Amino acid sequence: MSQPPRLIALVNVARLLGLGGLMLAACTGTVNVSGTGGGSATGAGGATDTAGSTGTAGRGASGAGGSAGAPGAGVGGASGGNPGAGGSHFTLNACLEASGWLLVGFVLIWVVAHAVFGPGRITYHRVIGAILLYLTIGIVFVALYTLVGALAPGSFTGISVHDRVSLPPDLVYFSFTTITTVGFGDIVPIHPFARSLSNLEAILGQLYPATLLARMVSLEIGSGR
Helix, strand or coil, rough: CCCCHHHHHHHHHHHHHHHHHHHHHHHHHHHHHHHHHHHHHHHHHHHHHHHHHHHHHHCCCHHHHHHHHHHHHHHHHHHHHHHHHHHHHHHHHHHHHHHHHHHHHHHHHHHHHHHHHCCCCCHHHHHCCCCCCCCHHHHHHHHHHHHHHHHHHCEEECCCCCCCCCHHHHHHHHHHHHHCCCCCCCCCCHHHHHHHHHHHHHHHHHHHHHHHHHHHHHHHHHHCC
């Protein structure tokens, strides 16, 4: 049985958007790794300078004095400069990646909503598209929470928005416990904007399945009789 042309176009658009999101995530991850590598290289350079200064220390008292000053300067520069640079790199990477996922999410919502709520008979494929919209809303709020946490540190208790591997799964967990109004309480928004986003997501999470999704399911069942 051949698929409708609109459904085939929708699947192709979704694949392209997913590929674009993966490429964006890979690019931002590369920038972050490069920044971390740069910090390590700087530390290695400081160690080389220290070793050179130590070797010079055997030549005389003045050389030893100069060597004693050099390691202190090197350590101070390494400890004082790298953390700030790493934090700014993470904020920039997080904002770029979250903005990219926001763009992908909004475009996907627009394309799927156009196919789901367009004129015509309600079918099984439209119901699946409506469920996809519900899940996409949760992912959009993950990107919004990332932006809030990166731009306003301390916006959440129970989670720290900084450069770590488990950050995306933690935010996905928080977003879907909020949209389903489960609310285990292990992660709590404390920033006013984060609270507003959580309230909005919880309202959408209750109204969408109870109104639009339930209506579409009933229409699909009625059209099959």
